[in-house]
Amino acid sequence: MISTEDHSCFSSSTTVMKQPATPMSVQPPSTPPFLLRLPSVLLCLHILTFGLSDAQHCYDIGNFTAAGNYAKNRELVLSSLASDMASNGGFYSGKVGKGSDVVYVLGFCRGDSSNDTCFKCISSAAEDLMIKCPTQKAAFSWGTGNPPCIIRYSNVPIYGVKQTSPAQMLYNTGHVQMDQDEFDPIWRNLTEELAVRASMGTSKLKFAAGRTSLPNFQTMFALLQCSPDLSSLDCQSCLWECIDGYQQCCHGYQGGVVQKPSCIFRWDLYPFFVSKPGNPLSSLSPPTAVAEDDPPTPPPANAQVTCGNILKSLRIAVAVAGSAVLVVMVIVSAHCFIRRRRSNPWMVLSAKEEVEIAENLKFKISEIMDAINFFSEANKLGEGGFGKVYRGKLENGKYIAVKRLERCSNQGQQHFKNEVTLLVRLQHNNLIKLHGYCLEEGERILILEFAPNASLDGFISDSIKRVFLSWERRFSIIRGIARGLLYLHEDSRLRIIHRDLKPSNALLDDNMNPKISDFGTARLFVLDQSIEKTAHIEGTSGYMAPEYVKHGEISVKTDVYSFGVVVLEIISGKKSSYFSRSGNSEHLLGYAWKNWRKGTPFRLVDPMLNGSATSELLRCIHIALLCVQENVARRPTMGSVVLMLGSQSTTLPMPTRPAYLTDASVRGMWTSSGNGSPPPSTNEAQDGSTSYMISLSIDRS
Structure with a gap:
């Protein structure tokens, strides 16, 4: 149990009262310790009485x-x-x-x-x-x-009504005894995490208390609570107002209280609350020391060691040693299998299957020339650093997109063919289809599904075209992209991380169904693999997850983050980085988070969607913020996302602070790491309207 005795000296936010610091050497040695403490005790009581007198x-x-x-x-x-x-x-x-x-x-x-x-x-x-x-x-x-x-x-109903005024703010008169830049992120993470936990409470109790360790060997404690009748969103909004209010009034002091009629916030550097069985104390950081199990009780001094005991011990030792050897063999075998599979991912196909698929996909150069009128500029859809994309029409009347890649050596042709053989197995309604390839006369040519409505980016960026994107159509696009990613992550024979999901890589067919394209930066995972690191960072600024940009960490959550950014762009009709009316650049994620915390999420919504289904819109904003959370572990999988999008009854957890990188911060990281400038968006072949797959070179670095 943690004592509730209050030792803190608080000061009202409107009246600053500080105890003067007196060097200990000035005090006479004969002064009793109690008298030395008496002035501070009286001051503390006076401040508390002052602060709580207007209850x-x-x-x-x-x-x-x-x-x-x-x-x-x-x-x-x-x-x-x-x-x-x-x-x-x-x-x-x-x-x-x-x-x-x-x-x-x-x-x-x-x-x-x-x-x-x-x-x-x-x-x-x-x-x-x-x-x-x-x-x-x-x-x-x-x-x-x-x-x-x-x-x-x-005299009017108050149940479920958030009341945040007036507010009472008190703070401890002492100062934080560590570097403020180091302390602030720890303080923010603890308080905001507890705010989310409190908001997810029941209609009887919305309360969370926790602690975290500080680098200076102190422990920080915090407590947050809402009136249980509030909705989760109103509760979280009320608590965030308390947290922000404290930072504005009392930043730098080592403890404080913010109280509103609908919520309570307090933190300090000592345990000021009781840990009850129903509300266990949460620790948001690993303990500084791990308690070891009690050692086994030694045998009595007069215990006899018999032959039976020796034999029994010997049998146990042999069994343990045999088990250990078996475990090692299993681990080594599995490691060798995984290494072999990762070094040659095409082993999922038999040699016969590879040959059959490769032959069925092969186009003659003459067929391609006829389809696109000998690479006529009139048929060009776009171009990038990889080559050019043309619109074509086969003899059977089928429209195709033809990507002419940069020429390669004979050694690269087999690798290219193997990749084609691999990726043609990805068949899903929300993935752009690969119809075939051509490797004649030194050319590397891909034949792709043609998307007549070009890219989603062309609609979001165009105020005229965006009129045709009703909420029903946008919601359908969101769900289609989610299903396509789910297939890549979980439902195909392979596990593929896209790494460059963005609106320009979501093509739209005749019926405005989305088709994920551009697998040029895709990463192939072993089916049971969860995370990997790479030194080869590729993607587009604004859509790449920060843990990927900073540390090269790749997982399915990398795509989940990008999906969250895309959803916010679809809902708002704004790019991930845009200019506000005042002329100051503001990141879309920051804008979305700010309005979510204020309880004004609909300010994010594209004005063209006025009158649309507000519950679906709010739910999609909620899901998008879950996807872009700074804490990678808290981001949902695409399986969970598809479930949340398909069921209005599924309860959603409350989101925590998103992570996003501005273009300037990305450039700074690349410069400081000695890698030059960040990778430009060369993963595109577009003229502002259409984007197709750059290449099929799946990265396994």
Whole structure:
């Protein structure tokens, strides 16, 4: 159990009171230690009394007469509130009366309060409200107990209504004793993580408390709680206002409290709350020391070692040694198999299958020339560093996209053919289809499915074309891209990480169905492989996950991040980095997160979608923010994303802070690492309208 005794010296945010620092050498040696501490103790009590003296607030929205029915109803509901809360687990909401005399009441205790502490706090606060707000029709109190409690009453319904004003802010008079730049991210991660946990509580309790270790061997504690009647979104928004409010008023001090009528936030460098069985203390960082199991009890001094005991021990030792050898053999065999499979991923196909597929996909150069009119400029769709893309038409009337890659040596032709053989097995309605290839006269040519509506980027970037993207169509595109990624990650015979998902790599067919294209930077994983590192960073700034850019870490969550960015672009009609009206550059993820925290997510939505299904829009914003979270482990898999998009009843976890890199920060990383400039978006063949696969060279570096 953690003691709730309060040792902190708090100061009101409106009145700064600091204890002067006096060097210990100035004090006479004979001064008793108690007298040395007495001034600071008195100051601490004075500050706390000052800070908590205004525990009640009477709203000036109307009065009642002392002899009227409203007065009687208020007295009845407040006098019985403590017992009502005790019988309902520390939270109660109800009403008394009818018509204009009805009184609504709501109260909750802090999540670590005992039943006795809660009852006393509520009883005292209710009495104070009746005395200090004698005729006001609405008021609230934070109580004067420790832990505190909150009571609200009003002549209008208050259940589920977020109330954030007025706010009480107190802070400890001491300063953080470590580098602030090092301390701030730790503080932010703890408080925001607990805010999310608290918001995901029940309709009876929305409370979270936790701790984390600091580099200076101290431990930081924090507690956040909302009124249980709030929605998860309103709860999280209320708590983030508390966190932001504290940073604005009291940044640099080593503890503090922000209290609002609907939520509570407190943190300090000592355990100020009780860890209860129902609300276990959360530790958000690994413990500094791991407790070891108790050592086995030694045998008594007079214990005899018999021959039977020796034989039994010998058998156990042999069995253990044999098991260890077997485990080592299994591990070595598996490692060799994985290395072989990764060095030659085409082994998933038999030699006969490879030959048959390669022959069926082979086009003659004469067929290609006829289809695209000898590489006529009139048929060119776009070009990039890899080559050019042309629109073509086969003899059977089928339209195709022809990609003419840079010429290669004879040694590269077999590699190219093997890659074609591999990727042709990827057959899904939301992936661009590879129809064939041509390797004649030194040419490397790909024959691809033709997408008449070009790329999604062409619609998002064009204010005229965007009119044709109704919400129903955008939602269908989002779901199609999600299903395509799910196939790449889980449902195909291979596991492929795309690494460059963006709107220009989502082509649209006749029916506006999305087709993921451009596998030039794709990464082939062994089916049971979860993560790998590479020194070869490729992709497009704004869509690459930060852990990939910074550390070269590749996983399915790399694509999940890119998908989240694309969804936000589809919803907002803005690029991942855009210029606001004031002329200042603002990243789309930062803008989305800021409005989510403020409880104004619909500011993100494209004005052309006014009147669209608000619940679906909000859910998609929610899912997108889950996908771009800074914590890679918290991002959902594409399987979970497809499930969340397909079912409105699936409960969504609350998102945490997103991670995003501006173009300037990416350039800075590349420069500091000595790699020159970041990779440009050369993974495109487009003239502003169409993008197709660059190459089929799957990276296995």
